[in-house]
Amino acid sequence: MSGIYVHIPFCKQACSYCDFYFVTKSDQKENFIQALIAEIAALEGQLFTEEVATSIYFGGGTPSLLSADQLGRIIFELERVFRLELDELTIEMNPDNVTPYYLKSLKACGFDRISMGVQSFSEKSLNFMNRAHDRTQALQALEDIVTSSFKNYTVDLIYGQPDQTSAELQEDIDQLMVFNPPHISAYALTIEHNTRLAKQVELGRVKPADDDDVADQMDLLAKILGNYGFNRYEVNSFAKERFQARHNQIYWTHGNYLGLGPGAHSFWWPKTPVEKERLMGYDMGFFRGLSSEQPTALRWSNPKDFTGYIHKKNEYQKSIYTLVESISELSLAEEYIWLGLRTSRGFDRNVLAERYNYKCDAKQQKRLESLVKDGKIRQSGESFSLTREGVRIADYIALDLLS
Numbered sequence: 001m002s003g004i005y006v007h008i009p010f011c012k013q014a015c016s017y018c019d020f021y022f023v024t025k026s027d028q029k030e031n032f033i034q035a036l037i038a039e040i041a042a043l044e045g046q047l048f049t050e051e052v053a054t055s056i057y058f059g060g061g062t063p064s065l066l067s068a069d070q071l072g073r074i075i076f077e078l079e080r081v082f083r084l085e086l087d088e089l090t091i092e093m094n095p096d097n098v099t100p101y102y103l104k105s106l107k108a109c110g111f112d113r114i115s116m117g118v119q120s121f122s123e124k125s126l127n128f129m130n131r132a133h134d135r136t137q138a139l140q141a142l143e144d145i146v147t148s149s150f151k152n153y154t155v156d157l158i159y160g161q162p163d164q165t166s167a168e169l170q171e172d173i174d175q176l177m178v179f180n181p182p183h184i185s186a187y188a189l190t191i192e193h194n195t196r197l198a199k200q201v202e203l204g205r206v207k208p209a210d211d212d213d214v215a216d217q218m219d220l221l222a223k224i225l226g227n228y229g230f231n232r233y234e235v236n237s238f239a240k241e242r243f244q245a246r247h248n249q250i251y252w253t254h255g256n257y258l259g260l261g262p263g264a265h266s267f268w269w270p271k272t273p274v275e276k277e278r279l280m281g282y283d284m285g286f287f288r289g290l291s292s293e294q295p296t297a298l299r300w301s302n303p304k305d306f307t308g309y310i311h312k313k314n315e316y317q318k319s320i321y322t323l324v325e326s327i328s329e330l331s332l333a334e335e336y337i338w339l340g341l342r343t344s345r346g347f348d349r350n351v352l353a354e355r356y357n358y359k360c361d362a363k364q365q366k367r368l369e370s371l372v373k374d375g376k377i378r379q380s381g382e383s384f385s386l387t388r389e390g391v392r393i394a395d396y397i398a399l400d401l402l403s
């Protein structure tokens, strides 16, 4: 089973913390759609379209800056070229794009899940992050979703902002709970290179939140959402029963996915020698020049070049892809442990042995035993997952186990 990620790179304005690839050239939407449709069409008959795709995720940028008609044309082409048996079709939206009519039109296109970028209800926070929407629009957007036929949606929140108090975070959560969403993704604000926020920090105009305060806010959030009946099934993801995101599971379990649009990333782990041979370029010419020591899986991306992307629309060349990483079996095994520790499912030694040909060494076994003893990891048979206390230091534990 595989997933398809479609990157829609348009944004109204730059949020201060964002390092995703986006452009503000809203007059180029039609050229972009044509280029995207050409990219999809060029994949016809290729390896990636042979595997059944169970999920499509429209992310960005801001996919909701496209009209339902434009989105429908993209979906139509995906349906024509790929083998789709979808159990999730998600679109990321920003609150200032939501209207009841738009939601209805998205439903008619086939979308069944919305990812709503609220981030905060506080005007102070929204201004600080330079979000394009305000509190009133965030409330109205959620009201519109709740009264629409979309039952499956998630809301993004950002905590750990400079000067944000726990009381302010609690207000955000209380406000969100009024709408009783089935899923929440909550992220600590991070300072990424080449963002306005990084510049503000560098110039001393903004002081990042203290790490301990951020960890306390994370605990507070997990506790409150737990009380509201949410299951924390991944470090940043909280869901009511039956509402876990399916697309992300593909990323977390090394499922294959194909990224379309400028800057989109792809991952493919071929299942047979023939598939591998095709992937490595004997058939498609994507990755000529790889060393004879062939990797187990590949990651690649489309360049972050909007102008180049739209100009390729009439003669789409797959050679635009850039190899990001050729991944060995050992790296995949280590990723599986790291990704597993971020989810409530954890990692399983049997899976490690069977799928990744990997066995924990004596040092790792010893570390695991001591983490279990310290209450940071829980063991169930051959499976290991983080306890609530362990989640607080998830990255540290992963590093400790893998170094």
Ligand code: SF4
Pocket (backbone or CB within 6 Å): 010, 011, 012, 013, 014, 015, 018, 019, 020, 022, 060, 061, 062, 094, 117
């Ligand atoms: S809307 Fe999303 S993608 Fe666009 S700048 Fe803001 S955070 Fe980044």
